[in-house]
Each structure stands twice: as structure tokens, then as C-alpha cells.
Amino acid sequence: MITYATDTSKWEDWQRGYRLGVILILPPPDVSRNVDSLRARYDPRSAAWCPAHISLSDPLCCEMSPALAGEIRGVLADVRPFELHYDRLCASARHPGVAYRITPREPIERLKQLLHGTSGFADEAHRRRDIAPHMTVAEFISIEESLQLCARLQETAPVGSFLCDGLAYMVPDGSFRFQRRLTFPLGDSA
16 A cells, blocks of 8 residues: 655645656666766755656656556556667756756657556646656756756766666655655566
């Protein structure tokens, strides 16, 4: 049985929408260690909340049930594992944050569409649904700090690729620290 935070009074307003969790792509431990090291150094606040990840779903609009988990497994059954690349840090003069671009975009967009077609998500699209795939290094910094940090790390930040063969259902605890509650394998990786 999955438990959810009951006292969210110390959470910020935007955090409350995540109480029922989200589905993310978590990189394997060797990639995570490198990216989490950067996150802990340059944005310890968000690093403490959730490990390195690629956002995939909107926050769930209902609790995860065995029926919903089965529905999600069903829509993922025909999705074959695929390779993802994180090869360049980017920052914007319009929005704060430094992140790795994630390519290719198409399989991630397909996963988003499949997941959001299940009963676990509201009919109304979350405002972040159309953001390009990325893996955040720092987000709670200013635009100026973002641009400087991106330039400073451009030549030294690790790059690479990994096989995406499953998705993680992550739920925040009372301290807004996300924990993996379920793993959804892709296609023949089950």
C-alpha cells in the first residue's frame, strides 16, 4: 500500500499539487551520481527533494491503485527500451535554471501521451507538460546565475547516454522528499 503525506501545511503552494506523485525517468546509478553531485553543489534545495530525473508525467490526480498500476503497465507493454543522451548543458535568458538537454525527444513525448491517456491524470493538461525533455542541474537560482553557471560548467560537466528501460512512480513524503514507490518496466524489459 502506498502512503501519501497527510500534513502538507509546511509545503509551498506549488508543492501540494505533487502530493499524489509523478512518473519520472530516473537515470541509472552511474549517471545519477554524477548529475546529483552537480545538483547538490549548485542547487542543494532541489537536490534534497528528488534525485536526478527527467520529468515525464503531470502530477497524478488520484491515488495509485492496483487497477491504475495495471493500466499503466498495459500502455507501456509495447514500448521498447530506448537510448537517451544528455550531452549539453543549457540555460535561458528568459527562465532561470541549468539543465541537460535530453535527446531524442520523440520517445519521451510518446510516453507522455500514453501516460496522460490513462485514468490517473486529469483531463486538463498541467502547465509544464510541453516543456522539452531535460535533466535539471540547478533551478532555484537567478537567470544571471544560471547563465554564469552554464558557461562555467560547459566544458567539464559529464555527458553520456543511458538505456531507458523503465519508469519510476515517485511520491513525496511529509518533508517533500520524493521516494520511488513503483517501477514500471518498458516492453520487453519486464
